[in-house]
Amino acid sequence: MKYELAVKKCRNRRKPFKRISPDKLRETRILSGFSKKEAADMFHVTYRTWHNWESGRVQVPYAAFKLLRILTGYELPGEAWRGFWFAGDALWSPEGKKFTAPDLSYLSLTFAMARQWRADREEKRESGSRQKRSNLVPFVLPKKGGKKISSIG
CATH class of the missing domain: 1.10.260.40 (lambda repressor-like DNA-binding domains)
Known part of the structure; x- marks a missing residue:
């Protein structure tokens, strides 16, 4: 064999x-x-x-x-970080946007707020309730020819 x-x-x-x-x-x-x-x-x-x-x-x-x-x-390691680099105390994006440590620390807070807003909105949609109108006054630009607000000098 x-x-x-x-x-x-x-x-x-x-x-x-x-x-x-x-x-x-x-x-x-x-x-x-x-x-x-x-x-x-x-x-x-x-x-x-x-x-x-x-x-x-x-x-x-x-x-x-x-x-x-x-x-x-x-x-930086990994394919997801291609184009990013550090210079001094900042992280630079491929588009040329500069991020410092304080910028990045607030970024996680912004994402958390967006997730919470999305969850609240989906919950309201599922319950079928209409959204209440906001009591916030939208910012409106003054019409041309209107009074200009002068700065106190």
Whole structure:
């Protein structure tokens, strides 16, 4: 009886290794303002290892390069964050909108208020009750030729 080994195809093959040039690593480190020693300490590798990466003696691990870009604010992890970046103390969107820490802290409050408003509106719709008219006066622009309100000076 002849035995044959069945070769099992692996569905989860590793993605091709992305080569990073030593010049690209050096440029990213310099732009982030780190010395070789500081970068090596941040990555928990020896100065010699970092020097070998930048000199081209040893191939730069893609994960190290990617992590350097994330830690220095040049890139955020994940496909959903593509185009976002950090500059100084702000997060910038792909459209060029600046978000500071206080902006983002109020953002969660805004979302919570919107969820509550939506839930209240759906509840009223399901109960069949008509919405009460608001007692708030809408803002109306003055007609042309009307009196202008002068500022107290």
